[in-house]
Amino acid sequence: MNVLQKLRDRIRKKGLRAVLNQLYKHYVYFHEQLVWMERDLVSPVRPKNLRPYTPLRWERITTSNADAFATYFGDQVETMRELAAEGHTGFMYLDDKGDTVAFIWGSTRDYFDRHFFRCWFPIKPGEFFQFCGELYRAYWGTWLSVDLQLSLWKVMAEQGCNKVVAVFELSNVPAAKLHLRMDYQERGQITHMYRLFGRWRFFRDTFYTGSVLDSFRKPAKPVASTAAA
Numbered sequence: 001m002n003v004l005q006k007l008r009d010r011i012r013k014k015g016l017r018a019v020l021n022q023l024y025k026h027y028v029y030f031h032e033q034l035v036w037m038e039r040d041l042v043s044p045v046r047p048k049n050l051r052p053y054t055p056l057r058w059e060r061i062t063t064s065n066a067d068a069f070a071t072y073f074g075d076q077v078e079t080m081r082e083l084a085a086e087g088h089t090g091f092m093y094l095d096d097k098g099d100t101v102a103f104i105w106g107s108t109r110d111y112f113d114r115h116f117f118r119c120w121f122p123i124k125p126g127e128f129f130q131f132c133g134e135l136y137r138a139y140w141g142t143w144l145s146v147d148l149q150l151s152l153w154k155v156m157a158e159q160g161c162n163k164v165v166a167v168f169e170l171s172n173v174p175a176a177k178l179h180l181r182m183d184y185q186e187r188g189q190i191t192h193m194y195r196l197f198g199r200w201r202f203f204r205d206t207f208y209t210g211s212v213l214d215s216f217r218k219p220a221k222p223v224a225s226t227a228a229a
Contacts, residue, residue: 030195033170034117035212037184038127041157041164045146045182053142056101058151061090068092071099072136079115083132089159090132091151093144102148104133106156106164117193119203123165128156130166149182167191176216186211 059065066081069092073080083090083105092103107129111121123129130152135144153164166184168175188209194202
């Protein structure tokens with residue numbers, strides 16, 4: 001299939017405006033805001049309306065078992081191997097066939113994300129940076145999204161950490177809702193990521209008070225009045 005045919009198919013599926021916007025962001029100018037979130041490791045997670053999942057095996061990710069990603073995360077195999085070789089702490093859940101269906105990573109030192117954002121994330125003493133968490137689509141909406149994080153938190157707490165820090169793209173609605181469900185708090189910091197002509201990248205931090213996530217929060221349920229008529 002040639003380039004023009006691929007372009008026509010993409011326009012047919014997404015619409016001309018969406019495709020032009022995507023091309024502009026990729027080849028001309030792109031700006032994304034990474035919101036910093038934090039949470040202590042001891043406060044309990046509030047009850048969630050999530051589906052159960054079948055039993056899975058929990059295992060630390062190493063350079064020798066990264067091939068387990070091949071079935072559902074084939075493009076991540078070498079990345080997982082590299083992260084393990086660099087000494088970061090990663091865990092995965094495997095199904096009864098030995099295939100990875102969920103994974104997550106943590107770092108207790110300043111982390112340079114050379115696989116996606118390509119910038120530094122500085123970490124303070126007592127914190128760890130949580131990154132690169134993902135679930136296979138069949139497990140979306142299950143308790144695995146909670147257990148995946150709790151498993152990592154427990155291990156990192158045993159290593160002396162008392163706080164988890166994470167970032168997500170402000171345009172990523174599912175990620176914003178996930179962090180709010182897990183009771184993360186906004187740090188009041190945004191890392192702005194710019195890309196020019198698909199090549200040059202620039203970063204800067206801004207700070208704020210209040211919240212930039214109010215639009216993602218569920219409105220409080222009204223309380224029924226008990227006053228006598």
